[in-house]
Amino acid sequence: MSAVLNKLVHQQDIDTHHRALRFLTAGSVDDGKSTLIGRLLYDSRAILADQLDTLEKRAAGQPIDLSLLTDGLEAEREQGIRIDVAYRYFATKSRKFIIADAPGHEQYTRNMVTAAAGSDAAVVLVDITKLDCSVGAVQLLPQTRRHSLLAHLLRVPSIVFAVNKLDAVAEPGPAFAAVSKALHAFAAQAGIEVTAIVPVSALRGDNVTQPPGDDWAAWYPGPSLLQVLESLPGVQERVEGQLLLPVQYVAREPGEQSEGAGNQPRTLWGRIAHGQVQAGDEIQILPSGQTAIVTGLRRAGATVEHCVAGESAGLLLDRQLDVSRGDWIVTPGSARLTQSFDATLAWLDTEPAVAGRKYWLRHGNRWVQARIAAIEHRMDIHSLQAQAAIQLNVNEIGRVRIETQSALPVEPYAENRIAGSLIVVDPATNRTSGALLVSQGH
Amino acid sequence: MNAPIHSKNLLPTFDQRHLDHLEEEAIFILREVAAAFERPALLFSSGKDSCVVLRLAEKAFKTRIAADGSGNEFKGRLPFPLLHVDTGHNFPEVIAFRDQLVQANGERLIVAHMDESIKNGTVRLAHPLESRNGHQTVTLLEAIEQHRFDVLIGGARRDEEKARAKERIFSHRDSFGQWQPKEQRPELWTLFNTRIRPGEHMRAFPISNWTELDVWLYLARENIPLPSLYYSHQRAVIRRKGLLVPLTAVTPPEAGETVSTATVRFRTVGDMTCTCPVESLAASATDIVAETLTVTVSERGATRMDDRTSEASMERRKKEGYF
Numbered sequence: 054m055s056a057v058l059n060k061l062v063h064q065q066d067i068d069t070h071h072r073a074l075r076f077l078t079a080g081s082v083d084d085g086k087s088t089l090i091g092r093l094l095y096d097s098r099a100i101l102a103d104q105l106d107t108l109e110k111r112a113a114g115q116p117i118d119l120s121l122l123t124d125g126l127e128a129e130r131e132q133g134i135r136i137d138v139a140y141r142y143f144a145t146k147s148r149k150f151i152i153a154d155a156p157g158h159e160q161y162t163r164n165m166v167t168a169a170a171g172s173d174a175a176v177v178l179v180d181i182t183k184l185d186c187s188v189g190a191v192q193l194l195p196q197t198r199r200h201s202l203l204a205h206l207l208r209v210p211s212i213v214f215a216v217n218k219l220d221a222v223a224e225p226g227p228a229f230a231a232v233s234k235a236l237h238a239f240a241a242q243a244g245i246e247v248t249a250i251v252p253v254s255a256l257r258g259d260n261v262t263q264p265p266g267d268d269w270a271a272w273y274p275g276p277s278l279l280q281v282l283e284s285l286p287g288v289q290e291r292v293e294g295q296l297l298l299p300v301q302y303v304a305r306e307p308g309e310q311s312e313g314a315g316n317q318p319r320t321l322w323g324r325i326a327h328g329q330v331q332a333g334d335e336i337q338i339l340p341s342g343q344t345a346i347v348t349g350l351r352r353a354g355a356t357v358e359h360c361v362a363g364e365s366a367g368l369l370l371d372r373q374l375d376v377s378r379g380d381w382i383v384t385p386g387s388a389r390l391t392q393s394f395d396a397t398l399a400w401l402d403t404e405p406a407v408a409g410r411k412y413w414l415r416h417g418n419r420w421v422q423a424r425i426a427a428i429e430h431r432m433d434i435h436s437l438q439a440q441a442a443i444q445l446n447v448n449e450i451g452r453v454r455i456e457t458q459s460a461l462p463v464e465p466y467a468e469n470r471i472a473g474s475l476i477v478v479d480p481a482t483n484r485t486s487g488a489l490l491v492s493q494g495h
Numbered sequence: 496m497n498a499p500i501h502s503k504n505l506l507p508t509f510d511q512r513h514l515d516h517l518e519e520e521a522i523f524i525l526r527e528v529a530a531a532f533e534r535p536a537l538l539f540s541s542g543k544d545s546c547v548v549l550r551l552a553e554k555a556f557k558t559r560i561a562a563d564g565s566g567n568e569f570k571g572r573l574p575f576p577l578l579h580v581d582t583g584h585n586f587p588e589v590i591a592f593r594d595q596l597v598q599a600n601g602e603r604l605i606v607a608h609m610d611e612s613i614k615n616g617t618v619r620l621a622h623p624l625e626s627r628n629g630h631q632t633v634t635l636l637e638a639i640e641q642h643r644f645d646v647l648i649g650g651a652r653r654d655e656e657k658a659r660a661k662e663r664i665f666s667h668r669d670s671f672g673q674w675q676p677k678e679q680r681p682e683l684w685t686l687f688n689t690r691i692r693p694g695e696h697m698r699a700f701p702i703s704n705w706t707e708l709d710v711w712l713y714l715a716r717e718n719i720p721l722p723s724l725y726y727s728h729q730r731a732v733i734r735r736k737g738l739l740v741p742l743t744a745v746t747p748p749e750a751g752e753t754v755s756t757a758t759v760r761f762r763t764v765g766d767m768t769c770t771c772p773v774e775s776l777a778a779s780a781t782d783i784v785a786e787t788l789t790v791t792v793s794e795r796g797a798t799r800m801d802d803r804t805s806e807a808s809m810e811r812r813k814k815e816g817y818f
Contacts, residue, residue, distance in 0.1 A: 071512030073704070137679070138562045139655045139660040142706045163681065163706045170683040201643050301529040303521070304556065304574075320528055324685075328541060353568060354520055354554040365523055378530050415686045418530070483690045485680040 071162070072287040073149040079200035080178030084171060085217045088139060089178065091119025091151055091256035095280070096262035098268035105141055111365035119255075138168045163436065165203050166399040166488050168473070170202040172288050176202035177280075179232060181412060182218045185230040191235035195435055202437050206397065206450065208466060208490065211248040211285050212240075214379030215278055219269075220371035223474050242356035245435065249281045250393070290362040290469055295384035296328035296336065297462065298366065298470055299417030300376060320367040321376055323418070326471035328384065330366060331359035337385040338376050344385050345370040379419030381462050390460035391494040393426070397466075398445060398453045402479060402486035406445040406453075412486070413478040414457065417471065422458040429453060445487075455489065468491040502704045514713055522555040523549070523685065524664060525648065529556065529574045531689040532646040535699075536605065539577035541593045541722050544650030547710055548701055549577070550685075550719050553600070565719075566599035576603040578647070580635050582627040583610045584745055584766040592722040607638035618677045624745050626769040636672040639696060646689075646697045654706045670694035708787050713772050715780035716748035718749045724761045733758045738771045 080086035101485035111118070141152040154170035155161070169175065177200045184191050197214075204212050213237050219225040225276075229252045240247045251261045252273055261267065262279040276284075302322040330336070334347045350357050351367035368382065381388065400406045408427060414423045429452040431442035445451045466473030477487035525548075528535050534702050537552060539545045555571035559803045579593060609627055610632045612618040620630070621793075632696050639647070653659050665687045680688050691697060702710070714721065731742040733752050740746055745768050759772035777783045 072516045073513050138681075140704070142654045142704070144708070149706075167681040167683060171685070174754070264579075302526040324523055351558070353518065354559045355555055363519075365519060365526070392770065395548075413690070415688070459567045468683065474684050474686060476683050476688060478688055478690060481691065483688070485683070485688045488683045489680075 058271075068361075073151050074084045074174065074282060074285055074287055075151040075153060075172050075284075076174040076176055077153040077155055077172045077175050077204075078178065079155060079165060079204065081163050081180075081182075082196075083197040083198075084178040084180040085120075085255045086154075086178050087120030088118075089176075089215065089253065090218060092142050092258055092261045093152070093252065094141060095119055096258060097145060099481065112147055112266070123261065126142045126311065129152060129207070138164050139269065143400075145283060147281065150282065151315060153325075162203065162450065163401045165200070166207060166401065167206040169204060169209050170488060171470075174213060174282070174285050175200075175209040175329065176215050176282075177201050177204065179214055179216045179227055180218055180238070181216050181232055182221050183229075184232060186231045187220070190238070192232045193239055197236075198239065198243075198410075198436075199434050201240070202243060203434060203450075204246045205243065206432070206434075206437070207399070210288055212245060213248050213278075213285075215279055216252045217255055219252045219258060225252065225269065229272065232449050242388065249364050251276070251281055253277045253278055255267075275435045290471065291327075292329055292361045294328055294329075295387035295466075296326075296330050296334070296382065297326040297388065297469070298323045298330070298368075298382040299326060299382045299419070300378055300382060301365070301418050303377060304367070317363055318369060318374075319373075320331045320369055321382065322365060322367045323382065324365045324471075325362045327362045327469050329359060330359040330368065330382075335385055336368070336370075338374055339381040339383055339388055341375060341380070342470050343374045345372050345374055347371075379417070379452065381417060383462065387396045388462040390495065392457050392464055393495040394452065394491050395429075395454055395493045395495070396475070396489040396491045397432075397450060398425070399450045399479070399488045400447060400486065401488065402446040402484055403447045404479060404482075404484075404486065405447070405485060406451075408443070408453075411469060411480065413480055414455070414475045414489070415478065416461050416463065416475045421461065423455055424476075425453050425466075426456040427454045429468060439476075453489075463491045463494045465491075465492060465494075499754050511712055511716060514709065514716060516703070517705055517709055518551065518554070519714070520704065521551045524687075524699060524701040525552050525555040527685075527687055527689070528646055528648055530700075531687070532697070534642065534644050535575040535646045535648060536578040536644045537575055537640065537648040538650070538652075539579050539593070539604070540587045540764065541579075541596075542650065543710060543714060543721055543725060544652065544702065546719055546721055547705075547713055548650045550717055551701060558642060565600070566595070569600070572604055575648070576605050578605045578607065578638060578642075578644075580607045580638065581609060581633060582630050582634075583608065583764045584627050584768055586722070586743075586761075586767055586770075588724050592720075596720075602613055603637070605642065605662070607634050609634045610798065612637060624768060626766055628766045628769050632672070639672065644696060645691065646699055648699050648701065650709070651698075651700045652710070653654055653703050660698065662703065664700055665689060666700065667691065668696050668698060670743060672696070692713075711780055711784045711787050715784055719780075721780075722764055724764065724772070725783075727758055727760050727776050727782075729743050729756055730759050730772060731755070732759065732772070739752040739774065740771055741767065743767045805807045 078086050135407050139154045144149050153172055155164040179197050183194055184298045216229055216232050222228045233250045236250055259265055259488055260277045264275050264277050265273055273453055300323045304320045305317045311438045332347050336345055336347055337344045344363040349367050349369035352360055408428050409423055411424050414421050428442050430439040431449055431451040433440055443450055464472035473491040475489040476485055479486045497761055552573050553569045554575050557571035559568060560570050562568055616635050618630045651659060665684050668674055731754050732739040733748045733754055738756060748754055757774055760775040760777055761772045763770060777786050
């Protein structure tokens, strides 16, 4: 068991464990990803009789192909490809899971970016039958490097390698040891923290949801992939320190119309990005800079004492301020506003990203006009080497400098997902064209 | 029939804390709808999923009050009306439930009648007893146009059916109400792209990430009332091709078929011509949780005659603007 995983397993009381764990699965076409997902669904009984019927019919007497369970759209089945991220659900006694399944080839980066945004973990599939384990230093496949570098670049908190198809190698023990060594070496070089490396046979079901059989015990005592997933922490933004809350919705208080339309008390609703709030706190509204005292707090139809990061809070203030959706509520003096920041840009649109062009950005609940002031470089996703670039094409990732029309309280994505993430929307088509992860405000 | 139910001790042992997070997410999405759109409506069929969404909307926009026996638990009003597409083939219990509910909670209900579409000639039935399920799209799109709705809140879940596994939380519809698989926008974090052009609209699905089990756990935990046919009752049925077809005016027995009485409950409420019950003794949401944990047939498979025709039938209907 890796040191990281060991630490996690011994923190079972982490408060995020009752939240659904959302993880993405990354693998290439023949890595057995669909079979692995099928296996997780099948063994956790997330598959139902009529779905099995369909599979049995299609199998026509052959063993059931579990990979067909994750088939999505008719159009894809006809073409034998997958075109988008699909979400799958299963639950064990202790936890609910959401799989964001990113298809493996066409539009790969686009799909993986979508799956990675908001995921707690990534499971990267490694097909051991494609590796030469007889040599001293096993050479990993380019897709393994690419998938893990992408997950790392997109700051997915936990990265788990599932080394698959161990049923198909003659000496699974030494082969797994050799691949583990290569994965650790690669991760160390790339600065990736490895949460766990787990041997599995998705086809036979070895060590996926069930502990490995006796024949594996000598070289792998556990845990199973499912045990690893059950132990992973969910993302929790920090609760301590200063408050940051993007105003989502301004509601008039129900049932108090007597005070006249212009003078009704209002509740300011928003999900807390970091920190906490309670009645009596002084807060500041951005960008106006006005301050007020919180007189009451609501949450989901009820009055509460205090709310923390991740919760949607409704604030009542001691005075009427001009507040609207898109504003931010902060601890007075704590936020720094900027109109310029550096970010990682993952481009998702077939229309390339062009420096100088105006786009819509969404940050928190605010839409602002912005332009890509400069494309510093493009990242080679096989090596993470920087290359000079004047535009970013679909599926490319680069480092950019953004200038916005109005000032925003951005924070590095590494410190806060909400203050550090933005989407880019093409004003001509309304398409979601890119994802921005803030590295540094200016 | 499913295994006998010993549910009394089940709920306390089942970890339900994930429901708090699902609720949080759904409420966040509902407030997003109210804040980002001009003219939303909540699709309300009286089905269990729409009853859950309605309760979530009440929590998002209203304030809980002490129960006064009226059946209303909240003060305030939703910032949007409820919209029911009435096929004219609804079970009477469902319509009665709907009317009693809006009477109690004071919400505005808009009913779009398919009979109107039939009268106006925009819906043409192949024969009088044809399933009206597929025709709902026409009546729905007419209601969208008439009331200029720019977003409809629906209770669809991604676990319901394979074509829905890729559905967005905010799903874009073009000016013909069509869903184009390749035009759906990537959804990143919770930074929803709610920008649309005039004439286009969106569908918003706050319980996308819920499973059928989550829905039943929530119904049980929150004590949300449902139409009576969701729970075990005696009903005259016709056994046909492995399904129990309820005996109604629009689903008479065919030649050679016999009518028998069975102890059943419905797992979905829809058009009487295509919604079948399953045999069950489950008399409460808690009982159904127990049953759902052991159940072997997925929701749409056991109860929807029209979904059996083809694996891809949902995808086709969705492209046509079905919800």
